Amino acid sequence: MQSFETLGLSGELVQAVRKLGFEQPTPVQLKAIPVLLEGNQDVVALAQTGTGKTAAFGLPLIDLIDDFDRTTQALVLAPTRELCLQITNDFGNFSKSVKQLNIVPVYGGASIAEQIRRVKKGAQIIVATPGRLMDLLSRKVINLADIRFVVLDEADEMLNMGFKEDIDHILSHTPDEKNVWLFSATMPREVRNIANTYMNNPAELTVGEKNQSNRNIEHQYMVMDEKDRYAALKRVVDINLDIFGVIFCRTKVDTQRVAEHLIKDGYNADALHGDLTQQQRDRVMRNFKSKALQLLVATDVAARGIDVSNITHVIHMNLPDEIEFYTHRSGRTARAGKTGISIALITRKEVAKIKQIEKVIQAKFEKKQVPTGIEVCEKRVLNIVRRLREVHLAEEEIASFLPSVYEALNDLSKEEIIKRFTSLEFNHFLDYYRDAPDLNRSDKAERHEREAGGGSGRYVTGARLFINLGKMDGLDAGKLLALVCDRANISRDHIGKIDLKGAYSFVEVDKSHADLVKDNLHGFEFKGRIVRIEVTDSKSESSSKKKSFGGKSKGRDRRRW
Structure with a gap:
């Protein structure tokens, strides 16, 4: 079995690594370190997040840097502030007993004056996010003319975040004679274009297969109605007693709403998204890393670069729009050789997307039942x-x-x-x-509800209410849902499908709460209109309402949790 001594690293650096508790190199370190130590080769390395990529490029970089030369010799680009700080901290731990290096992190949300001061002292290694580095380049604070090494860490994430033009501009300030080391979890077309444009005959190192998922992750999915996603999430959390996880949502609004619901329901959770200030973001991440938080609800962009050990679960409230994002999401767990579970909460329409993801990540999903x-x-x-x-x-x-x-x-x-x-x-x-319904969806259940004239899942035995408010009143499904719940003082769990039309809508409500909704909304004045509510359980009644308002409506069903 190979050790760090056999990879060509200096004895002092090997001892430093051992003091940090690292005994055996990971597969990406075994492949990358000997090649990078040669110092004359461009390299593309493909490996999943959490497999030790920072040490794979950091250890050879520290050995190659001349600590007596105060010029900037190496530039590491990372997509997020968190990853920038993590890389800087790791580099400092690797080198502190080996070389006296000035390693300066450059990122937004912190004092630019302090970063300028540290750079001017002579930064041999700069670890930067693209945006703040562009700012310092425009101020002529940083000189990249003597750069020998450029590392693009999490290259696919940087491109997904829209940094392509920034990377082009930054690399244009570096000399032609340099080595570019590109590390990425996936190899989409945009990453390949970067390699073709800025790298000279690069060596390609792949751990596993391209785009392959971490084999230590168990991929699962559960099928439910759209309106039951949040209830299913709570059951997943409740049955996994020691869960320490990240919950991914597609939008900032959903992220905040899910976090607020969890907090209100007594869970130790918080949100991480782009609308937070840097101070708020730092507080959330500090609490999560110290495990003062059990659940972190995040968007794809906000969660990039998070490196928190021992995350047990990644839960997808919504599947991502881009399949590559799934790889990055699930990679938050099973880091450094540990195991983890990735659970997708989906509707029946999304099963096909699961099959697409399976092909890309080359791993099978196991269908699980939502716990009863x-x-x-x-x-x-x-x-x-x-x-x-x-x-x-x-x-x-x-x-x-x-x-x-x-x-x-x-x-x-x-x-x-x-x-x-x-x-x-x-x-x-x-x-x-007590008396909690089964949230699982199946073809058999779907047919049964269709034959029963339902189709509303858990609310088949509920009441369908007609309300004379719709899109023309400035409402969407979310606003109508909030109006009903606030006026009747009931939980969203008691509301089923909302069918929003132009001048009117239909709302499904638990039968036990139908009178409560009617009593609190009927006769209420909304934007100058007196609200009228009627119970319309049958299709014939629904059709008559449509005719009385001028025929068919093309409004689309919206299901909310």
């Missing part, structure tokens, strides 16, 4: 039993209290004490999941 309420409760009860058996007994400390405890429980049998203790810990889960 009974399964969640059973898991929670058994966890209470496990904790009871494993609890540390501080016998000396509690000895003086036990006689009073024994006396207080003297009239209860052992079985009764167990029941009461379990209920004390467990009642809130039992109350929530």
Whole structure:
């Protein structure tokens, strides 16, 4: 088995790596380090996130840098502030007992004056995000004329984030005689174009196959109705007792909404998206890295560059628009040789997209059932039993209290004490999941609902309400949902399909809450219009409403959770 000593690194650097606890190089390090140490070859390295790429280019870079030369010799470009700081920190740990290097991180959201001061002291290695580096180049603070090495880390992410023109501009300020090391998890056309334009006959190193997913990740999917995504998410979290995960949403609005719902429902969660200030973003990431947060709800862009160890689950509230994004999302877990689980919450229409992702990442998804309420409760009860058996007994400390405890429980049998203790810990889960519906979707269920004239999933036995408000009143499905829930003071879980038309709409509501909605909205004035609500359970009634408002409407069904 190969070790760091056999890769050609200097003895001092090998010792430094060992002190950090690294014994065996990862596959990407085994392939990349000997080639990069030669210092005369452009390299394209393809490997998944979390496989040790920073050390793969960082260790040879530190050995090749002349620490007596104060000019800028190496530039590392990274897509995000978090990754920029992580690389800088790793470089510092690798080199602190080997060479006295001035490694300067350059990124937005921090004092540009302080970064300029550190660069002017003589930065041998600059680790930068493209935007802030462009700013310093325009101010003529940074001179890249003597650059010997350029590293493009997470190249595919930088291009996905729209940094193509910035990268072109930055590389135009570097000399022709330099080595370019490009590291990427995937090889889309845009990354290939960068290699063809700026690299000279590069060596291509691939760990696994191109675009292949990390083999330590277990890929799963669950199928449900659109409106049940959030309820399904809660069940996934509730049944995985030690979950420490990232939840991905497609938009900033969804990210904030999911995080707010989780917090309101008692979960230890927070949001990470582009509308946060840098101070807010730093606070969220600091809490997540220290595990003060259990769940981080994020957009694709905001989560790029996150390197947090021991993430157990990645949950996709929505599949990404680009398949490559799935690779980056799932790569947040199973880092540094650990295992992890990636779970996609999808509707029946999205099953085909799962098949497409399987082909690209060359890994199979396992279809899983959304946990039932009974399964969640059973898991929670058994966890209470496990904790009871494993609890540390501080016998000396509690000895003086036990006689009073024994006396207080003297009239209860052992079985009764167990029941009461379990209920004390467990009642809130039992109350929530009592009579909880099955959220799973299947072809059989779909046909059954269609034959029953339903199609609304969990609300087949609910009430369909006609309301004389629609698009012409400035409403979309989300605004109408908020109006109904706020006026009736009910949870969104009790609302089913919303069918929004021009001058009117149909809203499905749990039958037990239909009168509550009607009582609170009927006669209410909205933007000068008196709201009228009627129960219309049958298709014939729905059709008559359409005719009374001038024929068919082309409004599309919108399902919300």
